[in-house]
Amino acid sequence: MSQMKSITSDANPLYKELKQLATSAQARRKAGRTLLDGIHLAEAYLQHAGKPALCVASETALGHDEAAVLIRQCQAEGVQCIVLPDGQYRALSQVEHGVGLLFVIETPKTTVPAALTQSxxxxxxxxxxxxxxxxxxxxxxxxxxxxxxxxxxxxxxxxxxxxxxxxxxxxxxxxxxxxxxxxxxxxxxxxxxxxxxxxxxxxxxxxxxxxxxxxxxxxxxxxxxxxxxxxxxxxxxxxxxxxxxxxxxxxxxxxxxxxxxxx
CATH class of the missing domain: 3.40.1280.10 (SPOUT methyltransferase, trefoil knot domain)
Structure with a gap:
């Protein structure tokens, strides 16, 4: 089981990377990654797509029952999990009054089929x-x-x-x-x-x-x-x-x- 890592500094390289992904379409394209913001998307991803590259929680989210379940699931599957002070987390999130949980995921790579055959x-x-x-x-x-x-x-x-x-x-x-x-x-x-x-x-x-x-x-x-x-x-x-x-x-x-x- 992976341990929860705490980040408190704005100068932390991983935090800087997260901020780039949160605010820049160009950074998301370059990294081939994007952010899933909120409990519902995180839950849907675990259910249908698999493990995220990274799980990011605010300090408040740790005390939220639904969020805690998803965080434990990520930890059990060896996903890197980090916790941020609420203020730092808010700089990454566009969800107002959200629980404070987001995933970083790899953007799927798809190849256009040779012909259009299904709806x-x-x-x-x-x-x-x-x-x-x-x-x-x-x-x-x-x-x-x-x-x-x-x-x-x-x-x-x-x-x-x-x-x-x-x-x-x-x-x-x-x-x-x-x-x-x-x-x-x-x-x-x-x-x-x-x-x-x-x-x-x-x-x-x-x-x-x-x-x-x-x-x-x-x-x-x-x-x-x-x-x-x-x-x-x-x-x-x-x-x-x-x-x-x-x-x-x-x-x-x-x-x-x-x-x-x-x-």
């Missing part, structure tokens, strides 16, 4: 971390296992997206920096793009088999060249004065209509 989500230039995390969460809940993000999309493994995903990251495969046009060209299943200009509603479309959903940028929607490559364009009918739905809400409607049709 998937294609995200073209999705910018908002909250939206991306919500799409991942809804996809995981609907049983969709593959997520492809274009260049220019928010970083899927950033702490903000991880928090919004609520553990979805550990049960889907995420591919980043993907050439979506090339991917659609390999598709052995229909690719459906959502567009407010489409005439066919998702409720009229046949969603009972494997298919890929294509969603676009929050403001501009799916890029025109990708829209043209899609097998079909569909719209979510809605009443009222709103021009469109938030992309994460639209994705959830689509996924669960697909799930309803396949049951």
């Amino acid at each position: 998937a989500v294609l995200l073209d230039n999705l910018q908002d971390p909250g939206n991306l995390g919500s799409v991942l969460r809804s996809a995981a809940a609907a049983g969709i296992k593959q997520i492809y993000c274009s260049e220019g999309s928010a970083s899927a493994w950033s702490p903000k997206v991880l928090r919004a995903g609520m553990g979805a990251h550990f049960i889907v495969d995420i591919f980043e920096g993907v050439d979506l046009a090339a991917l659609i060209a390999t598709a052995q299943i229909p690719v459906l793009a959502t567009s407010s200009y489409a005439t066919q509603s998702i409720y009229q479309a046949d969603l009972s088999g494997s298919l890929a959903w294509l969603f676009g940028h929050e403001g501009q929607g799916v890029a025109e060249d990708l829209l043209q490559l899609a097998s079909q364009q569909v719209v979510i009918p809605h009443r009222g004065q709103m021009e469109s739905l938030n992309v994460a809400a639209a994705a959830a409607v689509c996924f669960f209509e697909q799930l309803r049709q396949t049951k």
Whole structure:
């Protein structure tokens, strides 16, 4: 069983490294690591993905029952565990009023499959971390296992997206920096793009088999060249004065209509 190591100095090299990971996307990319902030993500990671590289707790967390269980589990599995004074811990965490537990994990390395053959989500230039995390969460809940993000999309493994995903990251495969046009060209299943200009509603479309959903940028929607490559364009009918739905809400409607049709 690993021992808990206490760090109290801001000058400690490991603490400096943690601060870099907490505040810099570039540092996370360079290290190939990211932070899971909070009890729920830590629990989900242990359940679905395995051992973290490092377990970091605040002094307060040591007295919290749920956190203590996870820390003991990490120690039993030989994970390096460190404890920080609450003030130092707060400099690493973006969670307000959190328990004070975070994991450092290796960012998974994935290789884009040779062809698109199973139900998937294609995200073209999705910018908002909250939206991306919500799409991942809804996809995981609907049983969709593959997520492809274009260049220019928010970083899927950033702490903000991880928090919004609520553990979805550990049960889907995420591919980043993907050439979506090339991917659609390999598709052995229909690719459906959502567009407010489409005439066919998702409720009229046949969603009972494997298919890929294509969603676009929050403001501009799916890029025109990708829209043209899609097998079909569909719209979510809605009443009222709103021009469109938030992309994460639209994705959830689509996924669960697909799930309803396949049951």
